[in-house]
Amino acid sequence: EQSKSDETLGRFLSLVLRHNPAAAQITLDEHGWADVEALLAGCARAGRRIGRDTLERIVRENSKQRYSFNGDHTKIRANQGHSIAVDVELRQAQPPARLYHGTAMRFLESIRAQGITRQSRQHVHLSADYPTALAVGSRHGRPVVLAIDAAAMARDGYVFYRSENGVWLCERVPWSYVLED
Numbered sequence: 001e002q003s004k005s006d007e008t009l010g011r012f013l014s015l016v017l018r019h020n021p022a023a024a025q026i027t028l029d030e031h032g033w034a035d036v037e038a039l040l041a042g043c044a045r046a047g048r049r050i051g052r053d054t055l056e057r058i059v060r061e062n063s064k065q066r067y068s069f070n071g072d073h074t075k076i077r078a079n080q081g082h083s084i085a086v087d088v089e090l091r092q093a094q095p096p097a098r099l100y101h102g103t104a105m106r107f108l109e110s111i112r113a114q115g116i117t118r119q120s121r122q123h124v125h126l127s128a129d130y131p132t133a134l135a136v137g138s139r140h141g142r143p144v145v146l147a148i149d150a151a152a153m154a155r156d157g158y159v160f161y162r163s164e165n166g167v168w169l170c171e172r173v174p175w176s177y178v179l180e181d
């Protein structure tokens, strides 16, 4: 269980490493890596002092394993969820037959018309299990979980990736692959 302050710092790290490195006055390389020294200095300048031990603990204990260090811990990056154009070298993977997408009721009409699209992120995010998808959907309002025929998508040539922290990602999900019950 993470402390409140680690959670708050983690949220700031997600902002910096996925969406807005300028918030800590740093840059990411093409693979999404930030230099750890530069990140810690940038966080301090932004009024979020983080010590190296705290950073190590946040990465280690983060509930969703959102971040990774490189081999010698001189660099750090977010495992997935980016809106900026970096290539985190996602591994293509054969998806399970079913995947789940949690969303809000109020998006359903639009999703029915356009399919599930990536919005501001690089990919559509899918979960391997229903409870996780329900939690993801709840972030946006009254949740609904869509079951996806990932086996059929894979058969039809859609490419899937699995991030380091077990999130399934793809380019888009046409409505025809949503299993209606």
Ligand code: HQG
Binding pocket: 064, 066, 081, 102, 103, 104, 107, 110, 111, 114, 115, 116, 117, 118, 119, 120, 121, 124, 125, 136, 137, 139, 140, 167
């Ligand atoms: C919806 C969290 C209208 C989509 C989670 C979602 C996840 C559409 C919202 C990760 C649509 C985008 C990503 C369409 C999709 N019309 N709405 N055609 N297609 N949408 O936050 O999947 O905790 O960008 O259903 O656990 O909610 O940050 O995506 O509701 O893994 O690590 O547009 O973020 O991870 O919302 O969440 P988001 P998401 P972290």
